Structure formats: structure tokens, C-alpha cells
Amino acid sequence: MVSCKNIDRVMVVLFRELVDAIVVDVRAFGVEAAATLVEDFPTIPVFALSAFRPDDGRLIAECLDGGVRGLFVQGVDDEIVGEVLIANSASRMRRDALSSAPRILRLTETLQLDAWNEVLNGVGKSTTTSDIARKLGRTREYVSREFAAGGAPNLKRVIDLVRAAWAADLLQNPGYSVRTVSEILQFSSPSHLAGCSKRIAGVAAADLADLGPKGVLQRFRRGRTRSRL
Numbered sequence: 001m002v003s004c005k006n007i008d009r010v011m012v013v014l015f016r017e018l019v020d021a022i023v024v025d026v027r028a029f030g031v032e033a034a035a036t037l038v039e040d041f042p043t044i045p046v047f048a049l050s051a052f053r054p055d056d057g058r059l060i061a062e063c064l065d066g067g068v069r070g071l072f073v074q075g076v077d078d079e080i081v082g083e084v085l086i087a088n089s090a091s092r093m094r095r096d097a098l099s100s101a102p103r104i105l106r107l108t109e110t111l112q113l114d115a116w117n118e119v120l121n122g123v124g125k126s127t128t129t130s131d132i133a134r135k136l137g138r139t140r141e142y143v144s145r146e147f148a149a150g151g152a153p154n155l156k157r158v159i160d161l162v163r164a165a166w167a168a169d170l171l172q173n174p175g176y177s178v179r180t181v182s183e184i185l186q187f188s189s190p191s192h193l194a195g196c197s198k199r200i201a202g203v204a205a206a207d208l209a210d211l212g213p214k215g216v217l218q219r220f221r222r223g224r225t226r227s228r229l
Contacts, residue, residue, distance in 0.1 A: 007033050014041065015180050018124040018166075020089035021045045023072065023081070026063055035066030040175030044090045045069040094169050095120055097213035098162070104221050106152045111136065115147050119159050123166050126186045129155050153220075157200075164200040165216045167193060168208035178205045 004010045007029060013019060022041070024034040026048045038046045048063040050056070051074040063071060069088060072081055086092065098120075101107070107116050118135045119127065132155060133143040147155040163185055170181045182193040182205075190205065197205040201219040211219065
């Protein structure tokens, strides 16, 4: 949770790291600020917060017309804000978009599923197979071998898949460029993201937005599942 005193600070955070949701105090920042964020970052849920009163019908209508995902009444909804944000977060929606991945990728064993969850948890970091193995308390060689058993893809390839899928989601936001997304997801450079996109989905990084996370998964399953360990 990051508290921002102005919209410029909000933009700094948006361009620096993965953001799951944005809550805007519409009395302090204005409904226009919330609407602009919705327009520029449509895959990141934006919520309006205020000490809404019974006579705030016009303000509430403006918030909803501006595309906010929901309203929080300050001082009333405080205890449920976190729960609502988690349930409607951008990362939850991305995970849901890849919910069929374990079945499609033939991930059935406990270690495979545990590794898959660690891959999802590690998006936004420069996660490696060694990192996953360390999380699971096993050696890199063991995890790499067991993960790819039964016709499943290589773990390294799956890490790239998830990063490409997240990039596809982020690039659906007009406010993000390929360069910004590469920095948020900790690719070493835009060309590194471009190479990952080509390997995983067979398209340029700029075209990932047209596929979205589900489209990236479908492209991946068509013969792009193997790589070196």
C-alpha cells in the first residue's frame, strides 16, 4: 500500500512497479483525475473514496460515469477496503486469465503446481529457476527436471510465459509504453522484452496487447514450450 499526496506521485508509482488497484480521494483529487486514470490504465481497477453523504448523488454519478470500479465510503468501509481490493486486483484478474494454464501445460504434480504458484508470485522480479528452487527448498537441477516431467514445458520457458502474459495485460493500458512495461517487469531492456515476446508468442512486444494474457497462453501452447534449462 502506497499513499500518494498528488497525481504526479501516483504516476511515479505506476511507472515503477506493478500496481494492483488505485483508490482516489475524489474530493481531494477530483473526479477528473479518477476518470483520467481509468482511461489511461483500464486494466488497473480504480476506486473512488470519499466521505460520501446522502446529498452526494451528483458526485457519485460522476464517479460511476467516469468508470470507477466501485465506491468506498470513508469512515464506513475502512475495514473492508483491503478485502475488496484483493478480490478485484489487477493481479487477481491476470491470474484468472491464466487459470487454465496448469491443465494446458500438463502441470499435475504437487511440485509442478507449487512451482507454478511461485512463478506467479515472482512476476515483477527478475525471477529465475534458481529462485523458484530456493523457494521450494530443492536444487535447481531437481526442480527443473521434475517440473518438465510428463510433457510439461521447461520451467524457464514458463517463467517467460507468465512475464509475457503480464506484459500483454500491461500493454493494453494506453498509459504504458513497451519501455515502461519492460522496466516494471524488470526486463534488462525493451529488446529483452521483445525477445521474450517473440519466443513465447511469436509477435513483437508492441503486438502483445492485441493478444492479452489468454492469447499469449494460446500462442505458447502451439509449439513454443521448450527451451534450454
